[in-house]
Amino acid sequence: RSRAAAARARPKPQPKPRPVPSSKKVSKERPGWIDQPPLETGMLYGTGEAPTVQEAFGQATAMISAQVQVTIQSELVDEKSSHAHASSRNGGNIQTSVQTSEHVRSTSKMVTHEVLEDVIIVDQYRDPKNQNFHVLAALDVAAIAAKEDAIVTAALTALSLAAEKLASQRTEGNALSQEALFELAAVLGDVRALGRSRIGKKVREQWEKPFRKFRRLINRALTCVEVTLTDENHITASCNGGAIANARLRTFVKGGLVELPKYIETDGAGVAKLKYGHVYGGNGVRVGFMHDLRGVAGSRWLSPEKPANKSWVSLDATRPLTVRLTVLGTRNKAEFRETAEALGSWVRRKWGAKITRRKGEIQVTLKLTFGNIAPVGSKFALSTTLALSAISSSGPIVDRTGQAGALGSSEEDVRKRALKSVIQKFQKW
Incomplete structure (x- = not known):
């Protein structure tokens, strides 16, 4: 023996x-x-x-x-x-x-x-x-x-074990489990919660360095999505040669607009159906994919916002991207003109669209809802809700909402600042 x-x-x-x-x-x-x-x-x-x-x-x-x-x-x-x-x-x-x-x-x-x-x-x-x-x-x-030592040990042990599991997950050729990856990401939330609780505030700086290191590892793992377009309606998703199996991926579009679901799911072999309608734009329309982080504990401590370079595939445009703009919620022509010009500039830069006053392939509408001006000390505050939509003949393609706020020295000043804040907000989308 x-x-x-x-x-x-x-x-x-x-x-x-x-x-x-x-x-x-x-x-x-x-x-x-x-x-x-x-x-x-x-x-x-x-x-x-x-x-x-x-x-x-x-x-x-x-x-x-x-x-x-x-x-x-x-x-x-x-x-x-x-x-x-x-x-x-x-x-x-x-x-x-x-x-x-x-x-x-x-x-x-x-x-x-x-x-x-x-x-x-x-x-x-x-x-x-x-x-x-x-x-x-x-x-x-x-x-x-x-028991400060016990708290530090607990945090360091959790991070160390999670890092070991992540390393084994990313071994070349092994299939990646999205659920297991998200479970490891949840460690970030648990350790951060331990540090923000009453029993951990005094000693949390002792695990900040390994915490940041593990967060970088998780971010790299989440952005390790390599996508290949196998035919017009299927893609394969992998990482370091291993299939990203049974995963939910979020879709992104740049260089145009695509009638495309927000999320797709891969099977056990990392293959997913890519169902899409019209592709609006020129020659540079691309679709990207990354892990869907909705509902993942610890996701607020992660930073990947866009797909990695190898996560994009190119699609052939089927229709030109002509856009008609509508701006709602401004109080006068000056506000309307300033907002419409900024929106048109953003649409051309973001999607490569051509603006038309006639009916276009896409109707883009920006609706602004200004709140009530409120005095705050010697200043005035104003919050604004904005909603942006892009609709084709088949239905909505883009639907985003957000909020912006501003402080000003007078009611007129805060209104101007609020409008600029709105423009800055959607231009970052």
């Missing part, structure tokens, strides 16, 4: 049980905490009953451990819950739930292990009838926040 097999056959050494701390008190009469554990602000209590003090203490510690994990998880959940959001996949709704995050649970377990070293025995009692020992153990909640 080989050495490796022999090593596997040998029983693994079991961890030594924690030494039982000395009891502060030994009751002679049956104490009330046996039936009703005490409740006290800032303290966690646990009880246990067993033939030995060691076993009874273990039971009491387990009861406290469960409470500690709830305390730690609640901090992580409170911090992250405001960032959780719903996603729709395969026709159904998927709720990204921090309560079920594997990394939140594992992080809390690591911190809990260290915190339990501070559990003490407050009282013990031996039942004269069955000779069993009863133990009352306690933990000061302040010990959770005091």
